[in-house]
Amino acid sequence: MRIEYLAWRIFYSLLAFVISVTLSFVLLHAMPGDYLHVILPHLAEKNPLATELFREQFGLDKSLFEQYVLYVLNVLQGNWGYSIQYGLPVTEVILEKLSWTAVILLPATLLSIFIGVLIGSYSGWTSGSLGDSFIFKIMIFLGAVPSYWWAIFLILVLGFYLDLFPLGGYMSITALDEGMKLHDVLYHAALPIVALTLTTVPGVYYLMRNSMLMIVGQDYILAARSKGLSEIEILLRHALKNAMLPMITLFAMELAHVIMGSIFIETIFSWPGMGFLTFEALRVRDLPLLQGIFLMDTLIIILANIAADFSYPLIDPRAKVGEIG
Amino acid sequence: MLEIINLKTQFPSPDGLVNAVDSADLQIEDNERLGLIGETGCGKTVLGMSIIRLLPPSTRIHGQIIYKGRDLLNLKEEEMRLLRGKEISMILQNPTTSLNPVLKIGDQIAEVIQLHKDCNRKEAKTKAVEILAAAMIPEAPKRADQYPHELSGGMKERVMIVMGLASQPSFVIADEPTKGLDSGTKAEIIRLIRDMTSGRSMLMITHDLAAAGEICDRIAVMYAGELLEMASAKTILHDPQHPYTQGFINSLPSRGLLPISGSSPSLIDPPHGCRFHPRCPWAMDICRREHPQIIKLEKGHFSRCFLCA
Ligand SMILES: Nc1ncnc2c1ncn2[C@@H]1O[C@H](COP(=O)(O)OP(=O)(O)OP(=O)(O)O)[C@@H](O)[C@H]1O
Ligand SMILES: [Mg+2]
Numbered sequence: 240m241r242i243e244y245l246a247w248r249i250f251y252s253l254l255a256f257v258i259s260v261t262l263s264f265v266l267l268h269a270m271p272g273d274y275l276h277v278i279l280p281h282l283a284e285k286n287p288l289a290t291e292l293f294r295e296q297f298g299l300d301k302s303l304f305e306q307y308v309l310y311v312l313n314v315l316q317g318n319w320g321y322s323i324q325y326g327l328p329v330t331e332v333i334l335e336k337l338s339w340t341a342v343i344l345l346p347a348t349l350l351s352i353f354i355g356v357l358i359g360s361y362s363g364w365t366s367g368s369l370g371d372s373f374i375f376k377i378m379i380f381l382g383a384v385p386s387y388w389w390a391i392f393l394i395l396v397l398g399f400y401l402d403l404f405p406l407g408g409y410m411s412i413t414a415l416d417e418g419m420k421l422h423d424v425l426y427h428a429a430l431p432i433v434a435l436t437l438t439t440v441p442g443v444y445y446l447m448r449n450s451m452l453m454i455v456g457q458d459y460i461l462a463a464r465s466k467g468l469s470e471i472e473i474l475l476r477h478a479l480k481n482a483m484l485p486m487i488t489l490f491a492m493e494l495a496h497v498i499m500g501s502i503f504i505e506t507i508f509s510w511p512g513m514g515f516l517t518f519e520a521l522r523v524r525d526l527p528l529l530q531g532i533f534l535m536d537t538l539i540i541i542l543a544n545i546a547a548d549f550s551y552p553l554i555d556p557r558a559k560v561g562e563i564g
Numbered sequence: 565m566l567e568i569i570n571l572k573t574q575f576p577s578p579d580g581l582v583n584a585v586d587s588a589d590l591q592i593e594d595n596e597r598l599g600l601i602g603e604t605g606c607g608k609t610v611l612g613m614s615i616i617r618l619l620p621p622s623t624r625i626h627g628q629i630i631y632k633g634r635d636l637l638n639l640k641e642e643e644m645r646l647l648r649g650k651e652i653s654m655i656l657q658n659p660t661t662s663l664n665p666v667l668k669i670g671d672q673i674a675e676v677i678q679l680h681k682d683c684n685r686k687e688a689k690t691k692a693v694e695i696l697a698a699a700m701i702p703e704a705p706k707r708a709d710q711y712p713h714e715l716s717g718g719m720k721e722r723v724m725i726v727m728g729l730a731s732q733p734s735f736v737i738a739d740e741p742t743k744g745l746d747s748g749t750k751a752e753i754i755r756l757i758r759d760m761t762s763g764r765s766m767l768m769i770t771h772d773l774a775a776a777g778e779i780c781d782r783i784a785v786m787y788a789g790e791l792l793e794m795a796s797a798k799t800i801l802h803d804p805q806h807p808y809t810q811g812f813i814n815s816l817p818s819r820g821l822l823p824i825s826g827s828s829p830s831l832i833d834p835p836h837g838c839r840f841h842p843r844c845p846w847a848m849d850i851c852r853r854e855h856p857q858i859i860k861l862e863k864g865h866f867s868r869c870f871l872c873a
Binding site for chain 2: 457463465469480484
């Protein structure tokens, strides 16, 4: 590991971070309307004093530049501000929703990676076969269907007509008396997880299939065949590890996206996660909360990239940290 | 040991059938090492791959390849797989791309031993280090623990040879084992192959006539998918009868580097008559009209040329 590389890496990460924070700050403040006007339009119109007080309270009367400097200074001191909507520290609100998002996104992402890698390698390994073209066509179809369509379809068929799953929410009404039960939450999480998995699998599948296609024709696969290994042994021992190398960044990014939640799925299923939170915050112009969410997303993406870079050398003996990327 | 009868190997391509091997007849006796030489693209590798049956599924192969009484071309893929590595092994052409970059050298060798020698992983690894050491590879235990990119070209070639012979197969196909090596390393590799393959049958594919002369008992010369001449190594080196073989020998650095004029013909639509006639200094009328058969000149010496008739 070279110090120089590390320094550059940190420098670029900081740069990306600053640019992203600035951009989201400017863009968010360029949005028309504020919390008061969205939530209480009549009060805001009838009582100019209330508007003034509100603006003063949240520092909206200061110049944009002043607000920006104050915001950055506060963030650097670990103070991410207060959510207007919840009246709680932004970090507290985010952490609460984050755990709910993880309940559906983590399983969905891990499942997509697992399934995508499994069928992607099979498809790439047997490219041109009946099985491959069958899977490939299904994946084109899956990839063309948006997540909210799956959500609506699943709710309608499995939830409404067949009445096998709840229509939305994250726990049953009985939880009010009996307290939260794990199986109840999982029961509610099932459809969102399926919808998310269906939408994420094709991306992983395509990349894995392509990656495997590159490996099939390699000389060392031929060499493995000449040793008398069976196809499955060659696939598992020789092909898979090589084919996984280009996938690491994708895995890191997919896992980073867990943090962001899914706006469509969470909104449709009324799931109290980050996607839902983002959507609501956007709707009511809860700027401090939005700013906090974007800040965290930026951090996670940057960290995921670094993690991907540093894990390459662990599985590829040829790579050394600092010689790629 | 191995008898190839009228072997034709063709690849369908958008421009037509590529006749990579055309009507080849060849025998290799027990404990015999046969060299196969010819210029690039003439079909040497394809001939080797046809024996061990590692060509793409679209390949058309006709003829017979009799190994220990069985026709390899009639075996089911699963039966063939059981022979690969155990009875018939192949040392592939390019060690840099033929070694798996993410697996340790020792594991790649141990894999063959474990598969064919009925021992566990640990024993196989110990055995791998032993044969690496026997192949005069310095610091064998350390090498076994390294990845291919940490080894020099010569070292990788040794590993390929060791790997190809680790399961003590009775028949080995070695594809250009001396390619791209400096002369010192080449001499060591030649010695290694000679030592490790004694008592086995081998088909050694090479551009390197000198190496073939040192290792092989007999040499077959291939041109545009056809076998043109076959004789003892000594005869091919010192008394070649076919104009192509003569030209090939004159193009060696030690014989003045005189290249054969012209370029290798297309394998899709080879020249009529003798395939070598457009480049042959002695070409006669008949060479343009008729396709010469391979004929026996004297005991063990065959040539496909009207001049020799
Ligand atoms: N899978 C394939 N599909 C189509 N054509 C092929 C295939 N494999 C080989 N060929 C063609 O067959 C011919 C013979 O190739 P081969 O690799 O046997 O040559 P070679 O004598 O081994 O040459 P070199 O000395 O360069 O290794 C070449 O023209 C090559 O393009
Ligand atoms: Mg070749």
